[in-house]
Amino acid sequence: MLGHLGTRLIAQITPDELLDPALVSPALLPMVADEAPSRTVLCAGAGHFAAANVTLTQGVQIGAEADTGAQLLECWDQVTDRTNEFVPAYGFFQAERELASAGAGIEAVVARG
Structure with a gap:
């Protein structure tokens, strides 16, 4: 779970009432429930909740040469x-x-x- 708790950078640009841990901690419930999702990244901040998706590109095979x-x-x-x-x-x-x-x-x- 990724959450925006009061780091100094965030605190400088975000109103205090939006940094309340109560606006992030509800995200814990679905992650610890009996039917908790797997393969899920849950983002939470200021009462907003979203799932992040991890994808892979096709990439390229280069190897391990000096360059x-x-x-x-x-x-x-x-x-x-x-x-x-x-x-x-x-x-x-x-x-x-x-x-x-x-x-x-x-x-x-x-x-x-």
Whole structure:
């Protein structure tokens, strides 16, 4: 859960009555209920509640060369291109995808133990 409690920066730009923890703490209830959602990021602040969604872009496989950082900068538009982005089905999906892109499927990782 992400909440906006009284940090100094927020306190400088937000009226005190909107920084009351009572305007954030109700977000705890759905997160601890018996039927609490999984794979959910709940944002809360000033009595407003929203769900944030995590997506992955198609990305680019670069590898680990001496100039990988420079290559990443050159490919940044491709890395951040949201065309065909998707919501991963489960947490380990990202790692599986990265391994597959590098030519090492999950089987290789499991075999290493």
